[in-house]
Amino acid sequence: MPFDFEFAKSILPHLLEASVITIAATFVSFAIALVIGLFLALGLRSRFALVRRGIWGATQFIRSTPLLVQLYFLFFVLPEIGITMPPFLTGVIGLGAHYSCYIAEVYRAGLESVPKGQWEAAVALNYGRSRAMTEIILPQAIPPMIPVLANYMITMFKDTPVMASITVIELMQTANIIASERFLYVEPMTLVGLIFLALSLVASFGVRLIEGRLVR
Amino acid sequence: MSPIITLRDVRKTFGPLVVLDGLNMEVQRGEKVALIGPSGSGKSTVLRTIMTLETIDGGEIEIDGESLWHMKRGSRVVPANEAHLRRMRSKVGMVFQQFNLFPHWTVLKNVMNPVRTVLGLPEPEARARAEELIALVGLQDKVNQYPGRLSGGQQQRVAIARALAFRPKVMLFDEVTSALDPELVGEVLNVLRMLAHEHDLTMIMVTHQMGFAREISDRILFFEHGRIAEEGTPEKVFNCPTNDRTRAFLTAVRQA
Ligand SMILES: Nc1ncnc2c1ncn2[C@@H]1O[C@H](COP(=O)(O)OP(=O)(O)OP(=O)(O)O)[C@@H](O)[C@H]1O
Ligand SMILES: [Mg+2]
Numbered sequence: 001m002p003f004d005f006e007f008a009k010s011i012l013p014h015l016l017e018a019s020v021i022t023i024a025a026t027f028v029s030f031a032i033a034l035v036i037g038l039f040l041a042l043g044l045r046s047r048f049a050l051v052r053r054g055i056w057g058a059t060q061f062i063r064s065t066p067l068l069v070q071l072y073f074l075f076f077v078l079p080e081i082g083i084t085m086p087p088f089l090t091g092v093i094g095l096g097a098h099y100s101c102y103i104a105e106v107y108r109a110g111l112e113s114v115p116k117g118q119w120e121a122a123v124a125l126n127y128g129r130s131r132a133m134t135e136i137i138l139p140q141a142i143p144p145m146i147p148v149l150a151n152y153m154i155t156m157f158k159d160t161p162v163m164a165s166i167t168v169i170e171l172m173q174t175a176n177i178i179a180s181e182r183f184l185y186v187e188p189m190t191l192v193g194l195i196f197l198a199l200s201l202v203a204s205f206g207v208r209l210i211e212g213r214l215v216r
Numbered sequence: 217m218s219p220i221i222t223l224r225d226v227r228k229t230f231g232p233l234v235v236l237d238g239l240n241m242e243v244q245r246g247e248k249v250a251l252i253g254p255s256g257s258g259k260s261t262v263l264r265t266i267m268t269l270e271t272i273d274g275g276e277i278e279i280d281g282e283s284l285w286h287m288k289r290g291s292r293v294v295p296a297n298e299a300h301l302r303r304m305r306s307k308v309g310m311v312f313q314q315f316n317l318f319p320h321w322t323v324l325k326n327v328m329n330p331v332r333t334v335l336g337l338p339e340p341e342a343r344a345r346a347e348e349l350i351a352l353v354g355l356q357d358k359v360n361q362y363p364g365r366l367s368g369g370q371q372q373r374v375a376i377a378r379a380l381a382f383r384p385k386v387m388l389f390d391e392v393t394s395a396l397d398p399e400l401v402g403e404v405l406n407v408l409r410m411l412a413h414e415h416d417l418t419m420i421m422v423t424h425q426m427g428f429a430r431e432i433s434d435r436i437l438f439f440e441h442g443r444i445a446e447e448g449t450p451e452k453v454f455n456c457p458t459n460d461r462t463r464a465f466l467t468a469v470r471q472a
Contacts, residue, residue: 121316124267125330125378126305128298135333139320 008187011178015191018174019199025092025170026157032096033156034149037103044108059101067098068162075166091163099156103149110145111137143214150207154200171195218281220245220386220418221266227274228261228442235261237442238275243420245385248412250429250450251422253439254465259422261442263388266420267310268301279304280385309379310388313395315371317363323350323374324359331381342381349377353407369400373407380411387411389421401425408432426469430454438462 043055062070071094075087085093114137122132161172169177175188221243228236235258243249251259264270265277268284277284286293287300296304317326328346331337337345350359353373363371372392379387389408393401405428411417412432423429429436430450438446438453438461446459457463 115314115316117312117314117316118318120269121312121318123269124305124308124310124312125382126302126334127330128302131333135329136318140318 002186003190004184004187007184008191011188012191014174014178015171015188015195018169018171019195021088021169022157022160022171023199025088025095025160025163025168026153028092029095029099029156029160030153032092033099033103033152036097036100037107040100040104041107041111044104059104062098062101067095067159068165070094070098071162071166087163087166087168090166091160091168095156095159095163099152102152106145106148106152110141113144114140146214147207147211150203150210154203154207157203158196158200217245219243219278220247220280221420222278223262223265223275224278225275226265226272226277228258228265228270229273235442236265236272239443241437241444243386243418246416246418247435248419248433249421249435249437250433251420251437251439252424252426252429252465253437253445257439258442259439260390262439263310263390263420263422266386267308267388268305269310280307306382307384308386308388309382309384311372311375311379311390311392313391315363315368315375315395317371317375317378319363322360322362323355323366326363326374327378327381330378335382345381346377349380350374352380352410353377354403367400368396369403372396372404376404376407376411385416386418386420389419389423391422391424393423393425424469426454426466438465440465 040055040059043051046052046055071091074085074090074094078084118136118140119132122136127136160170163170164173164176167173171192175192179185179188219242221241223239223241226236226239226241227234239258239262241262251262253259261270265272266279266284272285276286282304283293283296284301284304285296287296288294318329321329324343324346327350328339328342331345332339332342335342347356347359350356353376355370355373355377358366358370358374363374366374376392392408393404396404405425408419408421408428409432411419421429421433433450435447436450436453437444438457438459440461446453446457446462453462454466457466
């Protein structure tokens, strides 16, 4: 299996360009996951049992079906009922919604990690609910969540190639196109692997830096 | 004058467990009262219902002559809303066994921020009040420390200062020395002793420190099964208890 360095060098710029799409898809999906996750976490604490159960059921459903199936559904089934979205938008909504179910759990665990006594002290000091939340509970709950969330972002990054299946021209899809034009898979796929590896390593290093900061 | 705290036929249950069983209790203005009794007899629950940390299943609690859980609207009596509860809570401060300081704030901020946020005191006034109270509990050289760097005794003194900053009429103390190493108990009791000299401050304390209860309280309430089984002056309750259970409890505590 010879590795053609010249060929690799010639396709690298295309792949790097495509990884911008991959990175953008990661950030946008992650932002969507953070927001939807927040609503899910709030819903799971709702006063209304029906809301709690409905949301719990939905998150269980999303977590136990494959992301690929969900993307296919969004991309190929929704148009049949008149909802058509461009591939990139479909991809980030799908990936974001999928991970929002995990991220809701991170929020919940973070809130529960703050001892009950903190709430009680806040009540005894006559804080209202929202002030207690923003000034006392969240400042304690958020720092330990940050590394966990960042790791989810890295996982999402590594899941972006599924978007190739719904025609998003991201890194994987670009490599695929190059490879199938020439029937040469070794170089493009090796480079894709290396680009993912490099970016993941950088991100993991960043997470460790943040973690070190937080622990102080 | 009316009592500052009145509990009338108060009932509290946790599922099948009856924790307060038709409790009647009055505390006069400025009175220093100690609650003693076996574990599980409902002492903490009494304080927690007064602080609104627990709701009640029956009966009535009055603070400063006003119902805690009900309010008047015109001529009708309706369940208390949040504004009423907040007005009632402002008369009461509470100190917990586990301190419950806010770990992300320095000592100064722990005492200053709540009065700024909740009472809306301007920063210079809140700061002055906080610094004065921190000095009162003897921690002026720790103002900029985080709670995690303090001993248990020091943390508890900050917690007392934090509650006092609201200038409550009533202070509730739930076993505030029980989580402390023995050598740190004294410094917290000294602060309580000092507060006991405040004529106007009502203090209700749950304690296992019998000597201390005897020394600073005007009245001892002996709890059992969610009721007051015996009450009276320290001399009466400690020297000639009339209730067999009180006698047994005091004997057990003395031997411990
Ligand atoms: N949130 C709760 N849920 C269920 N049971 C509870 C709850 N809080 C208290 N209890 C029970 O109520 C009873 C009275 O509790 P409480 O804490 O008032 O007792 P106590 O007199 O303060 O005891 P101790 O001296 O051990 O602190 C106990 O049996 C306790 O287990
Ligand atoms: Mg107790």
